[in-house]
Amino acid sequence: MEERLADLGKGISVAGPRSLPGPRKGDGDEVLGEPARFFGRRDEILLFSEYARSVRSGWARAVLIEGEAGIGKTSLINRLLQDLGDFLVLQATGDRTETDLPFGVIGQLTRNVPDAWLAEFPLLGRGALFPSSGDSTSPFSVGAQFIRLLDELQAARPVAVVVDDMSWTDELSQRVLAFVMRRLWADRVLLVFALRTEEAALPRSACDWRRLILGVPNGHRLVLDALSLEDVVEWVEGSAGGHSPPPGTAERLHRITHGHPLYLQTVLAETAAPRLAVAPGLVPVPQPLSAALRHQFEILPADSRALLEALAVLDGWAPLRFAARLSGVEDMSAAVQPLVDAGMVRHRSDGLIRHVSLRHALQRDVILSATPARRLRELHAAAAPLVDSTSSWRHKVAAAAGASPRLASDLEQAATEAIEAGDMERAATYLLWAADLVGAREQRERLLLTAAAYLIWLDKFSRVEPLMHEVRSCGPTPLRDLVVAAFAISQGAPAASERQMARAMESAEAVPGMDWAAAMAGVWLGTHCVIEGRGEEAARFSRHVLRMNSTGRHFTRRAKINLVYSSGFRGARTALRQLEDVYAPAGRSEVDSEADRLMWRGIYRALSGELRSGEKDIVAGLELGKIAGLSMLDEFGQVHLGLVRYLSGVWDEAMISARNSIVVQSAEGRPWLYAHSYGLLACVHAGRGDVVSARRYARIADESLLGVSCLAWPVIAKATISQAAGDHRSMLDALRPLLDVPDTAGQRLLELWWVPLHAEALIECDRRAEAEKAMEHLKSLAAETPYLRLPESWLHGRLMERSGDRQAAMRLYETAVKSPVRADENPIHRASAEHSYGAALLAAGERGEGRTWLTTARDRFMAITAFPFARRCEGLLAEGEHFESSQADKLEGMTERERHVAHLVGNGLTNKEIAAELFISMHTVDYHLRNIYGKLGINSRRRLRDHMQGVGSRPALS
Structure with a gap:
């Protein structure tokens, strides 16, 4: 628990606009007008230039820049962006304080896209990405619209999507970006992601970015190592202000810093250029890097240190005047100049307002460790009323000196409001903070267990696992049984855990205010029984949940899905007869309920042999869900739509x-x-x-x-x-x-x-x-x-x-x-x-x-x-007589994707409709069509349609 509070003090972000860097040279890498120097990395810059040229020619590229903390990933990105003057740059940065903000990074990427461009993409509009009551928006649906947006943007000029600190991006944004990366091919889009080596395989990451980047044909991984001696020589000479450093200076710095850029920058910032020229032997090089950074901080003027303390507490971009006021500094210019000289801050401009931030998280961590705890609490307390409500909670908690029952109560109320807004993960975060602020063991355990239950419901097992020792140490309660059993089932130990969860459901239902926990257990049990093929038990648990009072819409929806699915175990016609009883009549006015009803009706009609009417219903359900960005049943609808088309003999559509x-x-x-x-x-x-x-x-x-x-x-x-x-x-x-x-x-x-x-x-x-x-x-x-x-x-x-x-x-x-x-x-x-x-x-x-x-x-x-x-x-026709052999497969030699495009053209779809069907861009459709024309020796869409008649299209009904 102490670790959660301690880490919290390192994770505060200031509210305010985050502008996206445009394609101008050097933008985002200047400190109050003075350009940051960049040295070395010639090979990486040359490679990146090749990738950019490829993108300009219409070939998408995805680049993962990986390296340890302080190795220069962000500086390299800023340098690389200087070569993209003709690109539209959409840029975002992961933030450790916003990993539970749904689609937070996608919101950053689209923030500066004009409203007119976003009008036809309702899931990407202002405020649309945040969850509503019930199930959250589907990453798949958001990703599909993001691809369409990139399709339109790249028509004007190439697009670069740049995300720094990928490991600190929220899970939903990671899933969207992974989806987009896998769907781009013949596009003028460059994806650049930066990731710390030591965080590449952290369990909190939603995606294995190394595997993903190497698993796509247009993916590239750039691993940044230490600077070479040649690079250090260039850097030392560039930092000497026109003076020539004595022989051996660069070699000595390279040997001591091991070519680590941040270490080297710290040392050079502490040593004036003339001193380098006359007294190389006196260059101070504290060991290790953290000591160098702390020494750099401690020798600054008092006002400069105070400003850095404020920036470390705010942990992100902040208006310079805001940071100065928070720190109590009156002369901003005098305070910031030493920070410019030391290379410790960066800046950007939002109109007339200057925003500043620390250049590196390592600097921030050192500053926080060097600042007295009392001073940090004072800064957090001063910042809390000045930022937005979400960020203010972090500051309030960090400002607490110990137990604070009142703040814990306020956090619990904030968690309730987050639940009502559909943001269960943020609610869990608030409850974990609240648990660390109460003294009574019973109350602390209730908050901890509630948070763990929410996280398990969301499949956030990477956040739950570190809590399990504490969870198992809690006193016996229905909530404890529920969490322990659910986690055990997720780890593949269902038998005894299933009985434990059933007991937890019964016990929770008997406790006032615990209906939600009983409903959660009932849904988990229903889902588990469905997977295990125990339909009657799944139906019993699901009906029990639906009879409960005051269960959330997300529990009700899941219980209905389990009930309808399990009813199919007695046959499709039996399920079809029961379907209307589950979804009628109250829920039909709600989009999610109507989409689910249509989907299930289509599936069970099709599996009852009514293929065409079933297909029509499934398509309608998918379209309705797509409009609302719903998750949960798309994969189920798509695979059954594929089965319907397979049984109808439309095999290309089945594969799609x-x-x-x-x-x-x-x-x-x-x-x-x-x-x-x-x-x-x-x-x-x-x-x-x-x-x-x-x-x-x-x-x-x-x-x-x-x-x-x-x-x-x-x-x-x-x-x-x-x-x-x-x-x-x-x-x-x-x-x-x-x-x-x-x-x-x-x-x-x-x-x-x-x-x-x-x-x-x-x-x-x-x-x-x-x-x-x-x-x-x-x-x-x-x-x-x-x-x-x-x-x-x-x-x-x-x-x-x-x-x-x-x-x-x-x-x-x-x-x-x-x-x-x-x-x-x-x-x-x-x-x-x-x-x-x-x-x-x-x-x-x-x-x-x-x-x-x-x-x-x-x-x-x-x-x-x-x-x-x-x-x-x-073979039978050939026995004893000459016969005319059938025509060979007219699409022989085509790739699977080319077959799909050709098939959909044969069905009369436009390029835009094909792109939507296959979740690719129209530019990629054009690319495949050119390949198809070349392989078939034709030159028009009409001739392709003619060619496709009878080749894998829907068989004629005669």
Whole structure:
């Protein structure tokens, strides 16, 4: 607890405008008109110039500048910006005091973008990024709009997005920036991020920036090491003011400072240039760096030290007059000049107002450690009423000399207001501060446990883990049980912890004012049971939460999601019948409730065989959620939209949706459905004959499996790989896990997908008794699911044929192939029936009609790019007679992204619509189109549309 208070005193920021540096040379790196000197780093500057030239030519670049504290990352960035005079620069700096400010850095980046530019991007507008009551805005939605904004800005001139101190940026901003970085390609956008080496892998970081930067083809990592001797010589000579330092001066400084820029700067600032020239042996070089910085601070005039103390307390940019008033300094110019000479402050101008800040966090830490605690408390107390309300809390807490029950009470009230505004993480921060300010153990533990519960709800386990020792030491209460159990479940120890959480829910509900904790426990239990495939238990917990009074909207929404999802474990039609009871009628006027209702209705309609109406609802739900920037169900909607399109035979669109689901999960930091998304990708690649990719995606799906309820997706993926290869024994083995789990574990939700596959595998493996049983089940499903009537007729025919009853088989095949084409049918089922019918006709000697049906099947398989299936038709057609081979894949040789762009052009989408669908910029769409035209030997959009007719587009309903 003492550490939290101690660290707080180092983390205060002043309110006020943060202007974004424009593209002017040297802006942001001048101190009261005197330009800061920069030496060395020639290799890095040359590399950066190459990156800038590439961006000007239309190739996005992302650069991570990494190095230890004081190594010169910020100075290098400021120097590099001098070469970007033709760029629009959007700049932000991470702040350790604002890591719980949602989208704080994104707000900095967009702050100086004119309102007119932001008008069509409602999630980026002034004040729009902060959370509202309920669930917070989705990083994925914000990222999608940020890409569109960059798309428009780069049309005028190249754009540089520069973020210093990445490890101190808030998690939501990190997720947005990671999303944007992965989606830029043929864009005039340069991303520059600076990160401390020692903080690169800190658990508080939302993203592994090293891995991310090296995982994109346009990513580059610049690691800053110590300055070379040559660099130090240049710096010493440049600092000598025209005098020539005696021989050996630079070498000695390099040896003692090890080429550390901040250390070198500190030493040179303490030593006047003439002294360097005449007495190199007397250069003071205290060891270590902290001692040098402290010595530099202590030898300053009193007013200069007072000004630095104020700046250290404010911890950020502050108007110079404001800092001077806070420090009690009357002559600003006299106080600031020694700081200019020492290189300890930097400045910027917001109109007529000068803002100053300390140049480096290491200097700030040394100043705070050298300043008496009483003096720091006085400065914090003086600053509190002068800044905005959010920053004032930090100053008030830092000004407290010990326990302060009144301040703790005020902080608890501020936490309540933050909860009402939807900012649960900030509420947790306030409660942790309050816990350190109360003397009574019971009250302290209540505040600590409440804060920990909020953080676990937000999946902020990196903040919770350091608290767990203190949490476990708390006295037995329902809240303690809830936190301990939830953390244990998150770490993979569910059994005993689940029982502990259930007890906590019951106990909390009996305590006045603890409804929220009981609801939180109920939602956690419901989610855990859903993942484990225990639908009835999940539904029981969820209904219990919904019956509680005074639960927040975020708990209610999550409970409804768990309830509706778990109802699907009894089958899609059962869930569809119960859906309206969950969402009607009170919540329909609210955007989140209506978006969720549409999404679930679409999913369950589709899984009941109503593919087209289901697709329409899912798309409507996604669009409604996109307008409001909602999170939570986008990944679920996208992957099920992909499944609908896969079953409809529109495989390129299925891949687009599966990829979009992965993009959402990555951006949101919720890899819940990777097994679904990668499993679906495996199915498409298997159907096209790309076995290597299919197996890779199936393996990822297997490794991403969270629980039994997700089992069907990787299982079906492996079965589909075997089906495409014609290996029905492996297909049957792959499907076995779905039969080995309880009937209510979630596999019934996907029966229209896997039950025909299972029946096919049994039939082709001559497992007659089991096949007859499977066909009975399929027939019962088809009675109320028209989608399954076509595969039921075809597979019944296959069963008869394998049993030797060819006449019955022919009748069933004929019924299947001559049935009217339905909007809600899987073209691969019809093509498979046509294949079986044609093959049976050939075997019966009716070669003409048999070849006709085989050709029809072949063409239908080709239309959906099911190449292995088409080749099996061609194998029969080639027996003994010449035949005209089908056209090869017209998009062969295309990358996956090029296929997607070509497919969407074939569907009539504009570049803007394609960019929105794929979450890329229009510049990147243009780039892919140029590549597509070149590979196909065409030169117009119209010719591409003509070319795409029948190639992977939605099959004609005839």
